Amino acid sequence: MAKRVLVLNGPNLNLLGTREPGIYGAHTLKDVETLCKQTATELGLTIDFRQSNHEGELVTWIQDARKTADAIVINPAAYSHTSIAIPDAIKAVGLPVAEVHLSNIHQREAFRHHSYVSAAALGVICGFGVTGYRLALIALAEKLK
Template identity: 75%
Template structure:
Protein backbone atom coordinates (compact mmCIF):
# COMPACT_ATOMS: atom_id res chain seq x y z
CA UNK A 1 0.00 0.00 0.00
CA UNK A 2 1.24 3.48 -0.85
CA UNK A 3 2.45 5.61 2.05
CA UNK A 4 0.79 9.03 2.30
CA UNK A 5 2.91 12.18 2.47
CA UNK A 6 1.53 15.64 3.19
CA UNK A 7 3.40 18.38 1.31
CA UNK A 8 2.87 21.79 2.90
CA UNK A 9 3.91 25.16 1.53
CA UNK A 10 3.90 28.40 3.47
CA UNK A 11 3.43 32.06 2.68
CA UNK A 12 4.21 33.59 -0.69
CA UNK A 13 4.99 30.25 -2.32
CA UNK A 14 1.81 30.70 -4.36
CA UNK A 15 3.77 33.49 -6.10
CA UNK A 16 6.48 31.17 -7.44
CA UNK A 17 7.28 31.73 -11.09
CA UNK A 18 6.84 35.48 -10.79
CA UNK A 19 8.35 36.21 -7.36
CA UNK A 20 12.10 36.85 -7.48
CA UNK A 21 12.93 34.21 -10.11
CA UNK A 22 16.66 34.80 -9.61
CA UNK A 23 16.23 33.54 -6.02
CA UNK A 24 13.36 31.06 -6.30
CA UNK A 25 13.50 29.91 -9.92
CA UNK A 26 10.91 30.12 -12.68
CA UNK A 27 8.85 27.07 -11.78
CA UNK A 28 5.39 27.70 -10.40
CA UNK A 29 3.94 25.98 -7.35
CA UNK A 30 1.72 24.02 -9.74
CA UNK A 31 4.88 22.83 -11.54
CA UNK A 32 6.33 21.67 -8.22
CA UNK A 33 3.08 19.92 -7.33
CA UNK A 34 3.19 18.04 -10.65
CA UNK A 35 6.83 17.11 -10.03
CA UNK A 36 5.93 15.80 -6.55
CA UNK A 37 2.98 13.75 -7.77
CA UNK A 38 4.99 12.21 -10.60
CA UNK A 39 7.93 11.40 -8.32
CA UNK A 40 5.65 10.00 -5.61
CA UNK A 41 4.14 7.60 -8.13
CA UNK A 42 7.59 6.18 -8.86
CA UNK A 43 8.24 5.70 -5.14
CA UNK A 44 4.96 4.05 -4.12
CA UNK A 45 3.95 7.19 -2.25
CA UNK A 46 0.91 9.37 -2.58
CA UNK A 47 1.08 13.08 -1.87
CA UNK A 48 -1.43 15.67 -0.86
CA UNK A 49 -0.13 19.13 -1.75
CA UNK A 50 -1.28 22.29 0.04
CA UNK A 51 -0.30 25.95 0.35
CA UNK A 52 -1.41 28.67 2.73
CA UNK A 53 -0.36 32.17 3.61
CA UNK A 54 -1.91 31.66 7.06
CA UNK A 55 0.11 30.20 9.93
CA UNK A 56 -2.94 28.82 11.75
CA UNK A 57 -4.12 26.94 8.68
CA UNK A 58 -0.70 25.29 8.34
CA UNK A 59 -0.82 24.33 12.03
CA UNK A 60 -4.29 22.81 11.58
CA UNK A 61 -3.16 20.78 8.58
CA UNK A 62 -0.14 19.50 10.53
CA UNK A 63 -2.39 18.45 13.42
CA UNK A 64 -4.81 16.72 11.02
CA UNK A 65 -1.90 14.77 9.52
CA UNK A 66 -1.71 12.56 12.61
CA UNK A 67 -3.26 9.25 11.67
CA UNK A 68 -3.89 10.36 8.07
CA UNK A 69 -0.32 10.60 6.75
CA UNK A 70 2.95 8.80 7.39
CA UNK A 71 5.20 11.83 6.83
CA UNK A 72 5.34 15.54 6.02
CA UNK A 73 7.39 17.61 3.60
CA UNK A 74 7.20 21.27 4.55
CA UNK A 75 8.48 24.44 2.98
CA UNK A 76 7.38 26.84 5.70
CA UNK A 77 8.68 29.88 3.82
CA UNK A 78 9.18 32.85 6.13
CA UNK A 79 7.42 30.98 8.95
CA UNK A 80 10.63 28.95 9.26
CA UNK A 81 12.18 31.92 10.99
CA UNK A 82 9.23 33.02 13.12
CA UNK A 83 6.80 30.21 13.93
CA UNK A 84 7.05 28.45 17.22
CA UNK A 85 3.45 27.30 16.57
CA UNK A 86 4.53 25.29 13.51
CA UNK A 87 7.48 23.91 15.49
CA UNK A 88 5.15 22.82 18.29
CA UNK A 89 2.62 21.25 15.90
CA UNK A 90 5.33 19.24 14.13
CA UNK A 91 6.71 18.10 17.47
CA UNK A 92 3.22 17.11 18.65
CA UNK A 93 2.41 14.88 15.67
CA UNK A 94 5.88 13.28 15.78
CA UNK A 95 5.85 12.24 12.11
CA UNK A 96 8.98 12.15 9.95
CA UNK A 97 9.42 15.67 8.53
CA UNK A 98 11.66 16.96 5.78
CA UNK A 99 12.06 20.76 5.71
CA UNK A 100 12.62 22.11 2.20
CA UNK A 101 13.75 25.55 1.04
CA UNK A 102 14.17 26.46 -2.61
CA UNK A 103 17.00 28.90 -1.87
CA UNK A 104 19.98 28.40 0.39
CA UNK A 105 18.79 30.22 3.50
CA UNK A 106 22.34 30.31 4.86
CA UNK A 107 23.61 32.52 2.02
CA UNK A 108 20.84 35.06 2.44
CA UNK A 109 19.96 37.67 5.07
CA UNK A 110 21.09 36.75 8.58
CA UNK A 111 17.50 36.58 9.91
CA UNK A 112 16.93 33.61 7.55
CA UNK A 113 19.80 31.60 9.06
CA UNK A 114 17.70 30.33 11.97
CA UNK A 115 14.78 27.96 11.47
CA UNK A 116 12.34 26.97 14.21
CA UNK A 117 11.35 23.98 12.05
CA UNK A 118 14.82 22.46 11.70
CA UNK A 119 15.09 21.17 15.30
CA UNK A 120 11.95 19.04 14.81
CA UNK A 121 12.73 17.96 11.23
CA UNK A 122 14.19 14.61 10.30
CA UNK A 123 16.21 16.39 7.63
CA UNK A 124 16.63 19.74 5.91
CA UNK A 125 17.19 20.37 2.19
CA UNK A 126 17.93 23.89 0.99
CA UNK A 127 19.35 25.63 -2.04
CA UNK A 128 18.49 23.01 -4.65
CA UNK A 129 15.34 24.61 -6.03
CA UNK A 130 12.39 22.38 -6.86
CA UNK A 131 14.70 19.34 -6.83
CA UNK A 132 14.66 19.64 -3.04
CA UNK A 133 11.07 18.40 -3.01
CA UNK A 134 12.00 15.39 -5.15
CA UNK A 135 14.92 14.59 -2.86
CA UNK A 136 12.68 14.94 0.21
CA UNK A 137 10.27 12.35 -1.20
CA UNK A 138 13.15 9.97 -1.92
CA UNK A 139 14.44 10.37 1.64
CA UNK A 140 11.00 9.68 3.06
CA UNK A 141 10.41 6.69 0.81
CA UNK A 142 13.64 5.20 2.11
CA UNK A 143 12.79 6.03 5.72
CA UNK A 144 9.23 4.71 5.57
Protein backbone atom coordinates (compact mmCIF):
# COMPACT_ATOMS: atom_id res chain seq x y z
CA MET A 1 0.00 0.00 0.00
CA ALA A 2 1.30 3.44 -0.93
CA LYS A 3 2.44 5.69 1.88
CA ARG A 4 0.26 8.76 2.33
CA VAL A 5 1.63 12.29 2.67
CA LEU A 6 -0.42 15.28 3.72
CA VAL A 7 0.85 18.46 2.04
CA LEU A 8 -0.26 21.57 3.92
CA ASN A 9 0.08 25.18 2.84
CA GLY A 10 -0.46 28.13 5.15
CA PRO A 11 -1.72 31.68 4.77
CA ASN A 12 -1.43 33.65 1.56
CA LEU A 13 -0.03 30.72 -0.41
CA ASN A 14 -3.29 30.71 -2.36
CA LEU A 15 -1.93 33.92 -3.91
CA LEU A 16 1.23 32.33 -5.32
CA GLY A 17 2.04 33.52 -8.80
CA THR A 18 0.67 36.99 -8.15
CA ARG A 19 1.93 37.80 -4.64
CA GLU A 20 5.45 39.24 -4.67
CA PRO A 21 6.72 37.05 -7.52
CA GLY A 22 10.23 38.46 -7.00
CA ILE A 23 10.29 36.65 -3.66
CA TYR A 24 7.93 33.72 -4.13
CA GLY A 25 8.22 33.07 -7.86
CA ALA A 26 5.72 32.90 -10.69
CA HIS A 27 4.35 29.41 -9.99
CA THR A 28 0.80 29.18 -8.71
CA LEU A 29 -0.39 26.92 -5.90
CA LYS A 30 -1.99 24.73 -8.58
CA ASP A 31 1.48 24.38 -10.16
CA VAL A 32 2.84 23.30 -6.76
CA GLU A 33 0.04 20.76 -6.41
CA THR A 34 0.79 19.36 -9.88
CA LEU A 35 4.50 19.08 -9.03
CA CYS A 36 3.67 17.31 -5.75
CA LYS A 37 1.32 14.86 -7.46
CA GLN A 38 3.90 14.06 -10.16
CA THR A 39 6.63 13.59 -7.56
CA ALA A 40 4.39 11.44 -5.38
CA THR A 41 3.57 9.19 -8.33
CA GLU A 42 7.29 8.78 -9.13
CA LEU A 43 7.98 7.86 -5.48
CA GLY A 44 5.01 5.54 -5.04
CA LEU A 45 3.32 7.92 -2.61
CA THR A 46 -0.19 9.34 -2.48
CA ILE A 47 -0.78 12.92 -1.41
CA ASP A 48 -3.57 14.99 0.02
CA PHE A 49 -2.85 18.64 -0.90
CA ARG A 50 -4.48 21.46 1.07
CA GLN A 51 -4.22 25.19 1.80
CA SER A 52 -5.75 27.32 4.52
CA ASN A 53 -5.43 30.88 5.74
CA HIS A 54 -6.67 29.76 9.17
CA GLU A 55 -4.31 28.47 11.84
CA GLY A 56 -6.96 26.39 13.59
CA GLU A 57 -7.87 24.59 10.39
CA LEU A 58 -4.22 23.68 9.81
CA VAL A 59 -3.99 22.38 13.40
CA THR A 60 -7.11 20.25 12.91
CA TRP A 61 -5.73 18.80 9.67
CA ILE A 62 -2.43 17.96 11.41
CA GLN A 63 -4.30 16.25 14.23
CA ASP A 64 -6.48 14.30 11.77
CA ALA A 65 -3.34 13.15 9.95
CA ARG A 66 -2.72 10.67 12.77
CA LYS A 67 -5.36 8.48 11.14
CA THR A 68 -5.01 9.46 7.49
CA ALA A 69 -1.31 10.04 6.70
CA ASP A 70 2.15 8.59 7.19
CA ALA A 71 4.00 11.91 6.92
CA ILE A 72 3.42 15.64 6.44
CA VAL A 73 4.96 18.32 4.24
CA ILE A 74 4.09 21.76 5.56
CA ASN A 75 4.74 25.25 4.33
CA PRO A 76 3.41 27.11 7.36
CA ALA A 77 4.18 30.46 5.73
CA ALA A 78 3.84 33.33 8.23
CA TYR A 79 2.65 30.91 10.92
CA SER A 80 6.24 29.63 11.04
CA HIS A 81 7.16 32.73 12.98
CA THR A 82 4.05 33.16 15.13
CA SER A 83 2.34 29.85 15.84
CA ILE A 84 2.90 27.67 18.87
CA ALA A 85 -0.21 25.62 18.11
CA ILE A 86 1.14 24.21 14.84
CA PRO A 87 4.38 22.76 16.26
CA ASP A 88 2.44 21.50 19.29
CA ALA A 89 0.09 19.63 16.95
CA ILE A 90 3.04 18.23 14.98
CA LYS A 91 4.65 16.95 18.17
CA ALA A 92 1.34 15.45 19.31
CA VAL A 93 0.80 13.38 16.16
CA GLY A 94 4.33 12.01 16.03
CA LEU A 95 4.55 11.80 12.23
CA PRO A 96 7.67 12.74 10.27
CA VAL A 97 7.28 16.32 9.03
CA ALA A 98 9.25 18.26 6.43
CA GLU A 99 8.98 22.04 6.65
CA VAL A 100 9.23 23.91 3.34
CA HIS A 101 9.70 27.59 2.53
CA LEU A 102 9.86 28.93 -1.00
CA SER A 103 12.26 31.73 -0.09
CA ASN A 104 15.37 31.53 2.06
CA ILE A 105 13.91 32.82 5.31
CA HIS A 106 17.43 33.43 6.66
CA GLN A 107 18.11 36.04 3.98
CA ARG A 108 14.97 37.98 4.75
CA GLU A 109 13.72 40.20 7.56
CA ALA A 110 15.07 39.29 11.01
CA PHE A 111 11.66 38.19 12.31
CA ARG A 112 11.55 35.49 9.61
CA HIS A 113 14.83 33.90 10.74
CA HIS A 114 13.14 31.92 13.50
CA SER A 115 10.55 29.25 12.85
CA TYR A 116 8.71 27.66 15.76
CA VAL A 117 7.72 24.84 13.42
CA SER A 118 11.36 23.89 12.75
CA ALA A 119 11.78 22.57 16.29
CA ALA A 120 9.05 19.99 15.62
CA ALA A 121 10.02 19.12 12.03
CA LEU A 122 12.29 16.30 10.92
CA GLY A 123 13.95 18.71 8.49
CA VAL A 124 13.62 22.10 6.82
CA ILE A 125 14.06 23.04 3.16
CA CYS A 126 14.11 26.72 2.24
CA GLY A 127 15.17 28.90 -0.63
CA PHE A 128 14.70 26.50 -3.55
CA GLY A 129 11.28 27.73 -4.64
CA VAL A 130 8.72 25.09 -5.56
CA THR A 131 11.50 22.51 -5.92
CA GLY A 132 11.58 22.48 -2.12
CA TYR A 133 8.30 20.55 -2.14
CA ARG A 134 9.82 17.91 -4.42
CA LEU A 135 12.89 17.65 -2.18
CA ALA A 136 10.67 17.28 0.90
CA LEU A 137 8.68 14.46 -0.69
CA ILE A 138 11.90 12.68 -1.70
CA ALA A 139 13.27 12.99 1.85
CA LEU A 140 10.05 11.72 3.42
CA ALA A 141 9.82 8.80 0.98
CA GLU A 142 13.30 7.76 2.11
CA LYS A 143 12.31 8.13 5.76
CA LEU A 144 9.16 6.02 5.25
CA LYS A 145 11.01 3.08 3.66
